[in-house]
Amino acid sequence: MGKTYSPVGIKKILVANRGEIAVRIMRSCREMGIETVAVYSDADRSSLHVRYATEAYHIGPSASSESYLRMDKILDVARKSGADAIHPGYGFLSENSQFARKCTEAGIKFIGPSAESIEAMGDKISARKRMIAAGVPVVPGTTEKIADEEEAIRIILGIGLPVMIKASAGGGGKGMRLVRKEEEIKPAIRSAKSEAKTAFGDDRLYIEKYIESPHHIEFQVLADRYGDAVHLFERECSVQRRHQKVIEETPSPIMTPEVREKMGACAVAAAKAANYEGAGTIEFIVDDALNFYFLEMNTRLQVEHPITERVVGVDLVREQIRVAEGFPLPFKQKDLKMNGHSMECRIYAEDTDNNFMPNPGKITHITEPMGLGVRCDGYIHEGYTIPIYYDPMISKLIIWGRTREEVIERMRRALYEYKISGVKTSIKYLLKIMETPDFRNGTYNTHFIEKNEEFLNSKVNCDKHCEDIALIAAFFEHASRLQVVKKISPHERALSSLKGWKNLGRRAGMLRL
Ligand code: ADP
Ligand code: ADP
Ligand code: MG
Numbered sequence: 001m002g003k004t005y006s007p008v009g010i011k012k013i014l015v016a017n018r019g020e021i022a023v024r025i026m027r028s029c030r031e032m033g034i035e036t037v038a039v040y041s042d043a044d045r046s047s048l049h050v051r052y053a054t055e056a057y058h059i060g061p062s063a064s065s066e067s068y069l070r071m072d073k074i075l076d077v078a079r080k081s082g083a084d085a086i087h088p089g090y091g092f093l094s095e096n097s098q099f100a101r102k103c104t105e106a107g108i109k110f111i112g113p114s115a116e117s118i119e120a121m122g123d124k125i126s127a128r129k130r131m132i133a134a135g136v137p138v139v140p141g142t143t144e145k146i147a148d149e150e151e152a153i154r155i156i157l158g159i160g161l162p163v164m165i166k167a168s169a170g171g172g173g174k175g176m177r178l179v180r181k182e183e184e185i186k187p188a189i190r191s192a193k194s195e196a197k198t199a200f201g202d203d204r205l206y207i208e209k210y211i212e213s214p215h216h217i218e219f220q221v222l223a224d225r226y227g228d229a230v231h232l233f234e235r236e237c238s239v240q241r242r243h244q245k246v247i248e249e250t251p252s253p254i255m256t257p258e259v260r261e262k263m264g265a266c267a268v269a270a271a272k273a274a275n276y277e278g279a280g281t282i283e284f285i286v287d288d289a290l291n292f293y294f295l296e297m298n299t300r301l302q303v304e305h306p307i308t309e310r311v312v313g314v315d316l317v318r319e320q321i322r323v324a325e326g327f328p329l330p331f332k333q334k335d336l337k338m339n340g341h342s343m344e345c346r347i348y349a350e351d352t353d354n355n356f357m358p359n360p361g362k363i364t365h366i367t368e369p370m371g372l373g374v375r376c377d378g379y380i381h382e383g384y385t386i387p388i389y390y391d392p393m394i395s396k397l398i399i400w401g402r403t404r405e406e407v408i409e410r411m412r413r414a415l416y417e418y419k420i421s422g423v424k425t426s427i428k429y430l431l432k433i434m435e436t437p438d439f440r441n442g443t444y445n446t447h448f449i450e451k452n453e454e455f456l457n458s459k460v461n462c463d464k465h466c467e468d469i470a471l472i473a474a475f476f477e478h479a480s481r482l483q484v485v486k487k488i489s490p491h492e493r494a495l496s497s498l499k500g501w502k503n504l505g506r507r508a509g510m511l512r513l
Contacts, residue, residue: 003226007326010034010084010109015049016074017089020379020395021301022049025087028317037081039074041067043387048379055081062389068092071099078108085109085324087317091391094300095122095171111324113277113299121274121297125168125206131294134273136266139164139285139293141208149186155207156185162210165189167196167203173243174199178210211293213445215286216240217252218298219267220308222279222319224329229271231264231282232312233338235304238446239433241356246426246449247433248304249343250311253404253442259290268333270297279305279320288445306377306398307342341407342400345415345430347378349392352429353457358392361385364422369414373400373407386423394425404442408434432456 013029014037015022026036026049038053043062050056057077060067067073069092078086086103088094088111097118103110112118121127125145128138141159145168146152156163156179165188167175175196177188189205197203216237223229236252237245251260267282274280274297281302283295305316314336322330351357362385368376378395380386386394397414401407415431436452438444449456 003328005226005326005328008084010321010325012037012054012081012083012085013111013321014039014074014078014081014083014086014108015053015089016068016086016093017091018044018047018049018068018390020377020393021089021091021303023052023379024306024377025089025317026052028315028321031315032318032321034321037077037083039068039077041389043389046384048381048384057081062387064092064389071096071102075102075106075108078103079106083108085111085321087111087320088300090300090303095298097122109324111278111320113280114275117274117276118299121276121280121299123168124166124170124296125204127274127297128206128294130273131270134269136270136273136294137292139208139211139295142206145204145206146189149189152189152205152207153182153185157182159207159209162212164208164210165192165205166208167192167200168206169196169200169202169204171200175205176243180210211285211287213288213447214238215252215254215445216245216283216295217255217263217286217292218281218283218302219264220279220281220302220305220316221267221271221276222314222316222323222329223271223276224323225277225326226328227272228329229268229276230329230331230333230336231267232308232314232316232336234260234263235302235307237304238444239439239448240446241449245304245346247343247345247430248307249341249404249407250307251338251341254286254290256290259292263292264333266292266294270294274299278323279316303346303393303396304344306375306396307344310342310375310398310400311338311340312336313339340400340402341404342398343407343411344399345397345411346393346426347395347397347418347430348426349386349394349423350426351424352426356426358388359424360388360392361423363420365419366421367417367419368395369397369417371414371417373410374398374414375400394420408440429456432458 012035015025029036035054038050038056039059040050041060041062059073086108093099095118097115100110100118101115120130129143131138162180165177175192177192179185179188192205193203217234219234220232221229234252235248235250237248239247270282279301281298284292285295286292309316349359351359363380363382366382375398380394399407399411401410412434415427418427433439
């Protein structure tokens with residue numbers, strides 16, 4: 001089949017999302033000369049994505065079920081504003097095949113794969129079957145939904161404990177249960193089933209062998225509509241809490257060039273088997289011996305995509321748009337190289353001392369980190385109130401450096417510079433992770449947080465704590481010295497006190513390093 005390209009330029013994109021990802025998508029659009037349309041709920045009237053866009057439309061009340069999940073309202077805005085395409089971001093409607101189909105029917109390009117690809121990969125049971133057919137290793141387990149508890153027990157004992165009972169429709173760490181003992185099987189099935197029913201309206205379950213000391217390593221892929229696909233290397237995402245990622249980095253500290261090549265080839269085969277178009281992610285679970293198994297495919301842009309952008313030097317949103325316009329991929333696999341190391345910390349408005357309870361509220365002060373190797377993808381500003389209705393992630397801090405060691409030190413510096421007042425954030429907790437030996441040594445797996453729980457939850461953050469004490473001590477020492485100096489005017493005293501405090505403070509700050 002000869003290749004004929006007939007790209008159609010996109011002039012205006014509706015971004016069906018909010019928060020940092022909506023702003024991030026609009027940034028690439030601006031660079032490409034594409035106009036943007038924002039949609040917003042009541043709670044987001046003053047949000048940055050609304051101000052950043054070329055045009056903005058109100059679509060309903062704060063609850064996402066009445067706004068960001070309302071396909072009809074979003075499509076109405078697309079028609080009204082004359083948008084050629086819709087970018088769904090992540091979460092919300094990004095993996096909703098019905099929405100992709102409705103966009104196509106309305107003559108609006110959905111920036112992502114076809115509805116058929118989303119369906120094939122979004123359902124984990126059907127994705128497993130397709131991967132087996134494509135020769136991609138999957139976690140040993142079932143390829144049909146389990147019929148009843150008795151059958152489940154028989155199958156599980158056949159596979160051998162421990163196993164994971166998982167929802168076919170699962171996502172966001174929901175509908176998944178680890179079972180180590182026979183007597184846990186029935187209760188685990190019941191609770192996974194009811195959680196899946198509530199979260200996804202679909203309670204089909206399947207069984208996977210539990211991989212011990214697991215690493216979550218995923219590959220970024222890009223595919224065009226002409227059947228070409230490449231991978232953009234891996235992201236290590238094993239720092240997880242409740243099966244949700246906290247920190248991601250690339251390259252993975254455990255990767256070897258040989259395994260990278262094999263996994264990359266499987267990721268490309270997986271994308272081709274799904275007739276994939278656009279940017280996607282193939283997630284693998286990897287054991288200590290570097291055996292790897294397909295876990296699932298995320299058919300959208302991933303939260304952690306910026307670390308890949310930084311190391312490979314590719315703007316993934318730009319490539320998504322180019323592919324959606326009908327251009328072929330601008331590079332071949334051999335053109336892509338990794339340069340240095342990158343790491344992302346997800347910054348949440350949450351109380352890490354109180355079971356990570358979301359802590360939305362008004363931002364009274366914010367200073368974001370800057371400088372060499374720092375990228376901060378956020379959307380909040382002073383005076384902004386973080387709404388209670390959505391994910392409490394407020395920004396992503398992305399660091400680049402030549403080596404992993406350099407990145408960790410730079411991340412510590414940037415986290416130290418990052419000041420947010422008004423709401424509690426995960427910044428201090430992330431600093432503690434940077435100080436944890438297992439993390440620093442790169443010898444961690446998905447059990448990292450539970451294994452290091454005591455250290456991570458210990459109240460005193462040495463760095464911050466010592467620094468604060470040093471500052472206070474320096475101030476008092478200087479103030480007491482001033483009192484013995486006579487013949488100094490109150491004005492001079494105030495000035496010299498301020499200067500001395502600053503200098504001592506600086507020195508105290510330097511002691512920390
Ligand atoms: P990533 O690997 O990109 O972090 P996640 O699975 O954590 O992917 O999901 C990204 C975003 O989508 C998060 O904000 C998450 O809360 C949301 N999300 C994922 N799956 C679901 C789901 N099934 N229902 C609702 N929100 C989801
Ligand atoms: P979700 O769709 O909710 O993201 P995944 O299938 O991607 O679900 O799994 C999320 C996380 O759960 C993985 O990153 C891993 O930590 C853990 N996990 C899932 N399946 C297994 C398994 N078979 N063995 C060990 N850990 C697993
Ligand atoms: Mg996953």
